[in-house]
Amino acid sequence: MDDDVCSACYRRELQPREPCSRCGTVAPIRSRPDGVNGYCNKCYLRELHVGRCCICRVRKPIAIRDRGNPVCPGCYRREFASHEKCRVCENVALVAARSPRGEAICPYCYGDRYRPRARCSRCGDVEIVQARDRQNGKPLCAACYRTTVQVAPCTYCRRTSRVMTRTTSGKPVCATCYGRHHAPREKCALCGELEKVKMRLESGRAACNRCYQRELKERPQCALCGQFRVAGKHIRGKPICGACIRRKGVGQSLQLFGITRTRSLLRRARR
Incomplete structure (x- = not known):
């Protein structure tokens, strides 16, 4: 048998x-x-297998359907997937696999201890299978995948760099050209321009990055002037607006919090 x-x-x-x-x-x-x-x-x-997710309102691959409504993989992991105590590290996390006794294993412990390993077709080492060769389907380790498969001349700019995505015919596209040619664009609900989607409103309509920075981005209260503005720096976890940084300088802003003007702190605050 x-x-x-x-x-x-x-x-x-x-x-x-x-x-x-x-x-x-x-x-x-x-x-x-x-x-x-x-x-x-x-x-x-x-x-x-794509559809508009009923939670984030973005058109993505469908993981499950909730009462007939599509749910993308990210929202599925956040809202529906079970989180249990891992038998190895004892942290409550997403369940990646289960032991022969049915005990939960988190993704990190699964990758370290239980993920299947095979002999890489390029270097010959027995490692975790990161991907398979496009021509013959043989296993590739993570190092060979990053240095050989994941790096290729871009179809548009011809520069050899990391592959961000591929065209429908399988040709590589770098991250820069992906933003220029392949990133999804929709009509912004605020300015009406056809731009890349930065976020979505509660109605599901798109908002571009310019409108997000100008109108939608959360503005904390500055610890010095008390105005609600975009934070230029964070000192000891407290936001400092750009106007106070320009007006008082980094050194004076540090002194207001009782921080000694050492070179390391000044260098860290100017970043």
Whole structure:
């Protein structure tokens, strides 16, 4: 009689892999919308399994549905996922896995002690599998992934840097060009300009970074002048507005709190 294999080990070791029709990565196929072309899990979540989250109101991949309303992974972890006492570190945290006895294991302890390890196809060391090679699906450790797979010439600027995202055809895009060409833009509810989304209002409408800084950002009360302004510095945890810093200087502001004007404190406050 054949040995039993759990679903996690089957997906990791035995499930057939083939090139994704969208990004070209050799990986297990999550879905075939037309019955022929297969989508890997990342492309499936990015392009097919998406919706507007009922909590944060941002269009993201769907983790669960609450009474039919979609919930994104971040809101699911904050609002719905179970938090229990970890059997290793005894901290109450998100449950990443469970021991054979059903005891909870937090994500940090799971990564340190229980996460599966395999021999890296590049360096040959037995390490945690960070990713798999795009051409053949073989395992890669974190060091080889950062130095080989995660760094590539950008499609737009041609500079070799860290890959922030990829186009629909699988070509790499750096962080700078992602903000210029691929970051989602919507019409700001305050100024009406088509800009990148900084935050969302209670109604779910978008607000750009300029309007957020000018009208929505929380302004604490300055510890010196008492005005509610944007904090220029924090001294001993108390906010100091930029006007007081410019008017009194960093050294005088420190003296008002009874702090000696040492070089280390002045250097730290000027940062």
